[in-house]
Amino acid sequence: MSFILDKAYNQILKIDKSLPKKEKVQMAKKIVNSNIDDWMLMINPKITEKSRRQKIKPESCLSIKDNYKVIRSTDIAVEFYDENNNKHKEKYNWSAARLIQHEIDHLKGILISNKGKKLY
Numbered sequence: 001m002s003f004i005l006d007k008a009y010n011q012i013l014k015i016d017k018s019l020p021k022k023e024k025v026q027m028a029k030k031i032v033n034s035n036i037d038d039w040m041l042m043i044n045p046k047i048t049e050k051s052r053r054q055k056i057k058p059e060s061c062l063s064i065k066d067n068y069k070v071i072r073s074t075d076i077a078v079e080f081y082d083e084n085n086n087k088h089k090e091k092y093n094w095s096a097a098r099l100i101q102h103e104i105d106h107l108k109g110i111l112i113s114n115k116g117k118k119l120y
């Protein structure tokens with residue numbers, strides 16, 4: 001495990017212990033994207049708004065080998081907690097919005113192969 005993920009993992013364990021029992025840490029994702037911070041931790045992320053405007057774009061995933069065209073909202077609002085247990089409400093658009101929707105789908109067990117169209 002890389003140092004940065006190791007650090008994130010330790011933070012999660014710490015947060016997990018400090019949260020009420022019914023709360024569960026659902027997500028520790030390394031998100032690499034030029035539109036948002038180099039990496040960020042979103043704990044219990046929840047998409048609270050999705051734009052009606054959607055775009056179909058090719059996506060790849062480290063969990064599967066094929067690429068898929070996936071339709072997603074271009075703008076979203078997300079609520080999540082950071083590693084210091086502070087609540088955030090942020091808006092994202094375009095590639096950041098796509099990436100976050102992709103990652104949150106993972107938390108629900110949804111892969112691009114479940115919702116997209118395979119690219120040949």
Ligand SMILES: [Zn+2]
Nearest residue numbers: 061062063102
């Ligand atoms: Zn993925």
